[in-house]
């Protein structure tokens with residue numbers, strides 16, 4: 001039987017597991033589609049160009065690079081040295097600060113937007129929400145998002161079932177749980193949900209290395225991962241015999257806005 005303490009240890013080990021595989025992560029993980037950043041601009045009512053953005057849990061800079069390319073004035077925050085080192089290699093011109101989303105090392109009321117690309121679930125919302133509200137200017141927003149597997153695509157659902165049997169892990173429940181992060185803001189901020197479907201075509205090796213860069217794989221050890229991925233290679237080749245895999249994702253975006261400053265109306 002697992003105890004809450006075991007769960008905490010596992011959560012923390014998973015949160016830090018990426019550092020040992022940062023180069024693999026940077027080379028193989030999917031990025032995010034332009035439609036996601038269009039949606040953020042539309043929902044916040046503000047262009048990213050010129051906005052002061054902090055990208056929290058920036059990892060190797062996959063999301064930061066997109067924000068920077070859209071003209072945002074972006075600073076990255078990343079707790080792990082392995083990921084931060086890879087970030088510096090990829091984006092030498094963008095500042096990256098070491099720290100956690102639970103205790104932001106930034107002055108109050110400075111940022112227009114805080115982004116958490118696949119990183120919010122590693123924070124402790126009891127600390128991360130008040131910290132975000134402190135650092136955002138009034139009317140500023142937080143955007144949390146995750147690339148989730150499109151489980152209505154038959155081969156992706158079958159692959160998720162195989163992984164679920166292997167890890168004893170329910171991937172569709174995890175997908176539902178991400179949406180439940182709206183509750184982290186209950187009573188404080190209103191949250192809007194927006195979904196964006198997109199896909200990418202990648203060599204089979206990239207697909208497998210992407211899978212292997214997930215925390216569940218990183219924690220189970222190389223030998224077990226290699227055996228699983230060798231088996232997975234055979235299954236995926238049945239679907240894509242030419243060795244080019246079409247991965248389909250639903251980006252789940254949650255956007256929360258802080259109350260705008262109240263205008264003083266002069267009665268004079």
Ligand SMILES: C[S@@+](CC[C@H](N)C(=O)[O-])C[C@H]1O[C@@H](n2cnc3c(N)ncnc32)[C@H](O)[C@@H]1O
Pocket residue numbers: 015016018029056057058059060061062063078079080083099100101102116117118119122123124
């Ligand atoms: C799945 S990676 C996402 C990286 C990047 N944002 C991306 O889109 O590729 C999760 C990142 O969250 C970081 N992380 C773990 N705990 C965190 C915390 N408490 N606060 C902020 N980031 C955290 C990890 O070090 C890792 O770089």
